Amino acid sequence: MVLTVKQLMEDIPLTLINEPKTISKTINKLFASDLLSHVIGYAEENDILITVLNNINVLGVASLLELSGVIFTHNPNVKPDIIKRANKLDLPLFSTPLSTAEVIKKIASLE
Amino acid sequence: MNPSLKKTPSHARIHKEFIIERNDIANAGTVASSTKRILKNEGFPSHFIKRVTIGVYEAEINVVIHSYGGKVIFDLNDDNVSLVFADKGPGIEDIELAKAAGFSTASSYAIENGFGAGMGLPNIEAVSDEMHLTSSNEGTTLSMRFDIGDDGIDS
Numbered sequence: 001m002v003l004t005v006k007q008l009m010e011d012i013p014l015t016l017i018n019e020p021k022t023i024s025k026t027i028n029k030l031f032a033s034d035l036l037s038h039v040i041g042y043a044e045e046n047d048i049l050i051t052v053l054n055n056i057n058v059l060g061v062a063s064l065l066e067l068s069g070v071i072f073t074h075n076p077n078v079k080p081d082i083i084k085r086a087n088k089l090d091l092p093l094f095s096t097p098l099s100t101a102e103v104i105k106k107i108a109s110l111e
Numbered sequence: 112m113n114p115s116l117k118k119t120p121s122h123a124r125i126h127k128e129f130i131i132e133r134n135d136i137a138n139a140g141t142v143a144s145s146t147k148r149i150l151k152n153e154g155f156p157s158h159f160i161k162r163v164t165i166g167v168y169e170a171e172i173n174v175v176i177h178s179y180g181g182k183v184i185f186d187l188n189d190d191n192v193s194l195v196f197a198d199k200g201p202g203i204e205d206i207e208l209a210k211a212a213g214f215s216t217a218s219s220y221a222i223e224n225g226f227g228a229g230m231g232l233p234n235i236e237a238v239s240d241e242m243h244l245t246s247s248n249e250g251t252t253l254s255m256r257f258d259i260g261d262d263g264i265d266s
Contacts, residue, residue, distance in 0.1 A: 034225065037229075037234060038228050055136075056137055057225055060143070064161070065161070
């Protein structure tokens with residue numbers, strides 16, 4: 001089953017916290033990590049990153065790898081400069097009260 | 112390298128220099144973004160650009176989180192992209208250990224920002240065609256080369 005970013009939003013409790021131009025990107029696979037070098041080394045184009053990290057470098061890495069989006073778990077307080085940069089990069093950012101493991105479980109149950 | 116590739120490179124030769132400040136983590140990625148823009152303008156395919164920018168980004172982060180600051184020399188040559196990252200110290204004590212996946216001496220500042228997994232040098236080695244690292248307490252020089260041809264525009 002091919003998942004899109006939009007479908008994820010409909011099926012699991014995610015809040016889109018920025019204003020990307022499109023949320024119809026397809027998702028290659030889920031990638032969960034809180035270490036950016038690990039993400040750089042192993043994530044692939046159109047993956048969706050699930051992480052507790054919410055600093056500006058996450059966006060640098062997401063843009064470098066052309067990820068489909070980023071899900072911040074445990075409802076973090078995402079700073080306005082991150083949201084602004086994500087809009088510029090046209091990168092969907094989501095916030096969820098769920099833990100990383102819970103997000104993965106929910107998405108896996110959709111497939 | 113296939114000799115036919117050297118005849119007529121369809122890109123310009125470009126030389127650039129960048130300064131990286133110590134602990135300037137908010138601007139880390141500037142050199143990678145500039146590199147990406149240059150290669151995009153010159154018409155390189157996205158998988159080649161990605162390979163180069165991953166190496167550049169990792170090296171840039173290393174200078175930001177481990178060194179006292181440094182500079183980067185970027186050269187787009189006829190048949191390769193070459194980058195040299197030269198910092199002002201404090202140097203790497205054991206280069207072979209530093210190259211081992213998972214080994215890290217990163218500060219808690221770096222780790223809080225999502226770095227310091229000990230994956231930087233292994234990642235650079237994986238994406239580049241050649242990586243060379245020398246270090247003393249005066250500073251560290253990391254050079255990397257990406258050959259055009261395997262997956263570049265001229266192939």
